[in-house]
Amino acid sequence: MTTKTISPDGALARLARLCYRRRRIALLLWIAGAVAIMAVGFSLSAEASNSFGGGGSDSGRAQKILDAHFPKAGGDSITLAVQADRDVRDLAVRARVQPALDRLARTPHVTAVSSPYQGPGRISADGRIAFATAQLDVRAGDMPAAEVTKLVSDVRGDRDGVRLAVGGSAVAAAETPGGGPxxxxxxxxxxxxxxVAFGSVLAMGLPIITALFGIGTALALIGLLGHLLPAPSFSPIVAALIGLGVGIDYALFIVTRYREALHGGEDPETATVTALTTAGRAVLFAGTTVVIAMLGLLVMGDRLLAGVAVAASTTVLMTMVTAVTLLPALLGFTGRGIDRLRVPGLGRRTERPLAERWADLVQRRPVPSVLAAAGLLLVLAVPALSMRLSLPDSSTQPHGHSAYAAHEIVARGFGPGVEAPLVIVARGGDAAAVADAVRATPGVAGVQPPRRSPD
Known part of the structure; x- marks a missing residue:
């Protein structure tokens, strides 16, 4: 008596058969589509928006007033930190500081330099630390990295008892560019x-290739979507890391189910249909859940978080699409050779896999398993008790960088909050009275004199 495997039916089954039988067309369409999308997306991508205060918030309204009345102060700033073994007002120290100020003023996009000797609050109480500020007419991300790097090379130094360092967002961005390994x-x-899991180079490569196709097209789409919903500069990095995790995971589910079906006696086409109608269904459910969860950030009404949510959701969506369309076509090319290019000693199949034996052990000893798992999770969670949450700034830079050195000098002389000032905008009235009220507020270390707009 012979048995016949009945192939499942439904939308996913029909999609699996279509991609399997028309695998050459499916692969060519994916290659051509990915190249076209990436060519258009990366060449026409929108500029990143790193504004953390927008809309109708207080910070958003204050920023609009500053942009309207202080147009030359609309960019970021660069800080020159000075530390000396004697009073910074000493003539020998000033002879070292002045050339640095002149070099800072010659830097492109610098509109003004505030010398530590020309205003109050720029020299520490002991007189050994001072700082100067150079105002830029562009944001830190738009400042030419080569110019900033040359400035750091020309100015930074420690000789004759005087230590100079350059800091600020533009310096940190130049010394630590986005992305990385x-x-x-x-x-x-x-x-x-x-x-290790598959023991086969070919089986290992399929989830990687599928995930990279999804991530590449998603990053290009994120650049285009930025014209409708601007996203911060770090959103592609976040999206790529999320896409890498879920993309490989989703493809792994389907490839694993495909191998199991093959080893169970099914032919490659039927195994592909089985994999997509079982593991593929779980992939669609899981991916849709992630997309909905990420889009929940839209409820907060913050444009920056909305951009991150859309970027991450787009990447997860594209990894889902590649898993249920490109991967079945690739499985059609591999056929029964999914386990080719095996690595000796890896991916050995046993009658009872390790995961199954582990599951049996947990089910036989549920109470000890729960206690052991809970204890392990609590131990792993202990570092969260001392975790500090904040936005990245110069204090998080590598200690050998100029941005960190400048932060260290200024924080030692004026306190750690001097590089993250609270800017208060007042329209009409007595600005000096506002400054006095702020100065009397507990926790305020110092207040700079009010500045009036040119108009």
């Missing part, structure tokens, strides 16, 4: 884990 390290780690 994080994504590459994540891909390499995923490759090692998949290779």
């Amino acid at each position: 994080s994504e590459g390290i994540g891909v390499l780690a995923a490759m090692c884990i998949l290779l």
Whole structure:
């Protein structure tokens, strides 16, 4: 008596058969579509928006007033920090500081330099630390990195008892550019884990390729969507890391189910249909849940968070699409050779896999398992008790960078909050009275004299 495997039916089953049988067309469409989307998206991507205060908030209204009445102060600033082994007003110290101020004033996009010797509040109480501020007419992200790097090289130094360092958002951005090796390290780690799990280079490569297709097209779409909903500069990094995790995970589910179906006696096409109608259904459910959860940030009404939510949701959506369309086509090319290019000693199949044996152990000993798991989770959560949450600034930079050195000098002389001042905007009335009221507020270390707009 022979048995016949009945192939499931439904939308996912029909999609799986279509992608499997028309795998060459599906692959060519994905390659051509990905190239076109990335070419258009990366060439026409919108500028990032890193404004944390917008809309009708107090900070948003204050920023609009500053932009209207202080147009030359609309950008970020660069700080020159000075530390000496004697009073900074000493002529020898001033002889070292003045050339640095002149060099700072010659830097492109610098509109004005406030010398520490020309206004109050810029020299510490002991007279050994001072700082100067250079106002830019652009945001830190738009400041040419090469110019900032050259400024740091020309100014930073420690000789004759005088230490000079340059800091600020523009310096931090130039010394620590966005991105980095994080994504590459994540891909390499995923490759090692998949290779250990499957024991086959080919089976390992399919989830990686599928995830990279989804992430690449998603990043291009994020750039285009930025014209409708501006996103911060870090959103592509966040989206890529999320996409890398879920994209490989989703493809892993389907590839694992496909291998199990093959080893169970199904032919490659039927195994592809089985994988997509079981694991693929779970992928769609899980991915949709993640997208809905991320879009929940839209409720907060903050444009910056909305941009991050849309970027992450777009990446998850594209990894879902690649998992249920591109991956079945790739499985059609591999067929029964999914376990080719095996690595000796890895991915060995046993009658009872380790996961199954572990599940049996947990079910036989539920109470000890719960207690052990809870204890382990509590131990792992202990560092959260001392976790500090804040936005990145110069204090989080590598200690060998000029931005951190400037922060350290200024914080030592004026307190850690001097680089993150609270700007108060007043229209009409007596600005001096406002400054006096702020100065009397507990926790305020110092108040700069009010500045009037040119108009």
